[in-house]
Amino acid sequence: MAPIINFFKEEFLMNRFFKLLLSLALVMALAIPAAAGVLAEVQKKGVLTLGVSEGVAGFSAPDSKGKWVGFDVDMGHAVAAAVLKNADAIKYVPLASKQKIVAVSSGQVDITSRTTTWTMKRDAKQGVDFTVVVFYDGQGFMVKKDLGVKSAKDLNGASVSVTSGTTSELNVADFARANKIKLETVVFESKKEAFNAYLAGRVDAFTTDMSQLAAMRTTTPDPSQHIILPEMFSKEPMGPLVRHGDNQWKDLVTWVIYGLIEAEEKGITQANVLEMKAKSQDPVVKRMLGATGDIGSFINLDNDWLVRAIQAVGNYGEIYERHFGSDTTLNIPRGNNNLWTNGGLMYAMPIR
Ligand SMILES: N[C@@H](CCC(=O)N[C@@H](CS)C(=O)NCC(=O)O)C(=O)O
Numbered sequence: 063m064a065p066i067i068n069f070f071k072e073e074f075l076m077n078r079f080f081k082l083l084l085s086l087a088l089v090m091a092l093a094i095p096a097a098a099g100v101l102a103e104v105q106k107k108g109v110l111t112l113g114v115s116e117g118v119a120g121f122s123a124p125d126s127k128g129k130w131v132g133f134d135v136d137m138g139h140a141v142a143a144a145v146l147k148n149a150d151a152i153k154y155v156p157l158a159s160k161q162k163i164v165a166v167s168s169g170q171v172d173i174t175s176r177t178t179t180w181t182m183k184r185d186a187k188q189g190v191d192f193t194v195v196v197f198y199d200g201q202g203f204m205v206k207k208d209l210g211v212k213s214a215k216d217l218n219g220a221s222v223s224v225t226s227g228t229t230s231e232l233n234v235a236d237f238a239r240a241n242k243i244k245l246e247t248v249v250f251e252s253k254k255e256a257f258n259a260y261l262a263g264r265v266d267a268f269t270t271d272m273s274q275l276a277a278m279r280t281t282t283p284d285p286s287q288h289i290i291l292p293e294m295f296s297k298e299p300m301g302p303l304v305r306h307g308d309n310q311w312k313d314l315v316t317w318v319i320y321g322l323i324e325a326e327e328k329g330i331t332q333a334n335v336l337e338m339k340a341k342s343q344d345p346v347v348k349r350m351l352g353a354t355g356d357i358g359s360f361i362n363l364d365n366d367w368l369v370r371a372i373q374a375v376g377n378y379g380e381i382y383e384r385h386f387g388s389d390t391t392l393n394i395p396r397g398n399n400n401l402w403t404n405g406g407l408m409y410a411m412p413i414r
Pocket residue numbers: 115116117118157158159176177178179180225227228229230252253254270271274298300
């Protein structure tokens with residue numbers, strides 16, 4: 063019996079040995095793509111591929127010279143400045159609503175920064191990870207002034223246009239059901255078609271995020287003829303998203319944005335960032351700006367990563383003012399997008 067026992071014992075050990083080898087191979091296979099993740103690709107290409115909208119004023123749209131500008135675009139500049147030392151090293155990929163998730167999950171773009179709401183389904187089921195909420199918004203309705211409607215609850219029996227592939231589609235159905243009103247929702251492939259249908263009077267109302275309603279109203283011949291109804295009926299926390307599973311890249315984008323938010327809280331601006339680095343006695347400021355410590359290495363960058371990002375676009379508040387402030391046609395009050403110290407929701411995690 064002894065040899066048989068030995069045979070089984072040996073086979074048992076061999077099995078374990080092969081299993082161990084197999085697991086090692088698997089771990090290595092998993093480790094290789096992680097090492098050659100998006101950060102390495104971006105550094106190799108020397109350019110950040112940024113998914114933007116097809117044109118939403120204030121967020122991402124080409125200016126009169128064809129240069130992409132906007133709040134969401136500035137998030138890309140900050141990352142490009144931190145990673146590539148060149149805020150303009152960006153290749154823009156305009157994405158329709160339906161493409162904005164799959165473009166990043168498939169690796170077509172390195173980041174989507176385009177009015178995209180963080181939802182459970184997108185996060186858990188669609189191969190993407192959200193980084194930081196950079197704009198808290200909510201959905202609303204726009205109607206023509208001559209419709210004579212003052213509240214969304216008076217829209218019973220109205221027709222509403224909406225863009226396909228957006229959170230707006232489900233929200234508007236939820237709103238009607240919850241308020242026991244009937245809405246005829248007409249879904250269009252693109253925002254342009256949905257909005258044109260409204261402008262042409264084919265539907266009574268148009269629905270999307272409030273900020274976009276404000277932006278789109280400015281593009282009409284006579285904005286005073288359009289009313290944004292007061293009800294905000296959904297939560298739309300929006301922010302840049304990256305591919306699911308590349309934690310190194312997700313961490314980097316996350317902390318660059320937290321850096322911009324913390325910079326506002328600490329009074330670090332585009333104009334004073336170098337002076338703050340040289341003279342500030344605040345230990346948090348010194349650490350953030352690389353005057354002490356080596357936090358840049360935590361995200362695989364040098365210690366001037368945040369100085370470059372702030373030099374490129376300013377702090378969060380400066381970015382907000384540039385694109386939505388009282389000097390802009392959009393003029394969207396900070397509201398929830400204020401710092402937590404001013405009654406808003408902007409709160410950076412500790413940079414240490
Ligand atoms: N926040 C919503 C919707 C935001 C959104 O992207 N809306 C569309 C329709 S208004 C849009 O802006 N499209 C711009 C475009 O087509 O370029 C979402 O994440 O689904």
